[in-house]
Amino acid sequence: xxxxxxxxxxxxxxxxxxxxxxxxxxxxxxxxxxxxxxxxxxxxxxxxxxxxxxxxxxxxxxxxxxxxxxxxxxxxxxxxxxxxxxxxxxxxxxxxxxxxxxxxxxxxxxxxxxxxxxxxxxxxxxxxxxxxxxxxxxxxxxxxxxxxxxxxxxxxxx
Numbered sequence: 001x002x003x004x005x006x007x008x009x010x011x012x013x014x015x016x017x018x019x020x021x022x023x024x025x026x027x028x029x030x031x032x033x034x035x036x037x038x039x040x041x042x043x044x045x046x047x048x049x050x051x052x053x054x055x056x057x058x059x060x061x062x063x064x065x066x067x068x069x070x071x072x073x074x075x076x077x078x079x080x081x082x083x084x085x086x087x088x089x090x091x092x093x094x095x096x097x098x099x100x101x102x103x104x105x106x107x108x109x110x111x112x113x114x115x116x117x118x119x120x121x122x123x124x125x126x127x128x129x130x131x132x133x134x135x136x137x138x139x140x141x142x143x144x145x146x147x148x149x150x151x152x153x154x155x156x157x158x
Contacts, residue, residue, distance in 0.1 A: 005059040007092055009099040012054050015044045018063035019056065023047075026066075026082040042068070042079050052079065053103050057092045067096040069103050076104035 012019060023044050030039050047054045047068050057065035064087035068079040078100055083092045 005090065007064075007090070007095045008058045009055050009095055010058065012056050014048055016056075019047075019054070019066065020044060022056070022063060022066040022082055022084075023080060025084065026080060029082075042070075047080055053100075054080070055096060055099055057083070057087075057096050059087060059090070059092070065092045065096055067093075067100055069100045071104065071107055071109060074109070076100075076107075076109045 023041075027039075027041065030041065042052070046052070051072070052068055052070045054068035055066065056063050057067075065081075065083035067081040070077045070079050078097070081093070081096065083096075
């Protein structure tokens with residue numbers, strides 16, 4: 001992928017081979033860093049429940065990233081955000097977050113939460129080394145509450 005590649009973001013309404021591949025890559029990366037009780041990512045089926053919108057980022061037609069948004073009463077939360085290593089630094093995360101932000105704002109929500117770990121000053125999440133894209137984080141005003149009770153209750157999603 002070079003810097004001239006066009007990035008497109010598409011809303012996906014069902015599990016596809018590209019979604020399975022992207023989520024599989026993300027799960028393998030997280031499994032290497034976190035124990036099962038520390039991983040709370042939505043399953044492929046759950047990201048297509050009512051109240052969740054899921055997007056795939058493409059560069060010249062190839063899937064290079066994904067991310068979703070769970071819409072709750074009063075706030076939205078970014079879910080399953082991932083960009084393939086070869087596509088990092090090319091604006092893919094920014095494009096995904098801009099689309100997620102637009103989806104949340106279109107439903108009247110103004111607070112957008114990113115992830116399940118607190119963001120540290122150095123741009124890392126929690127006490128592990130999961131990187132949070134700095135440019136992408138600056139694009140969306142990311143709220144980081146101490147409690148994440150709603151993240152496991154998608155039945156409350158709007």
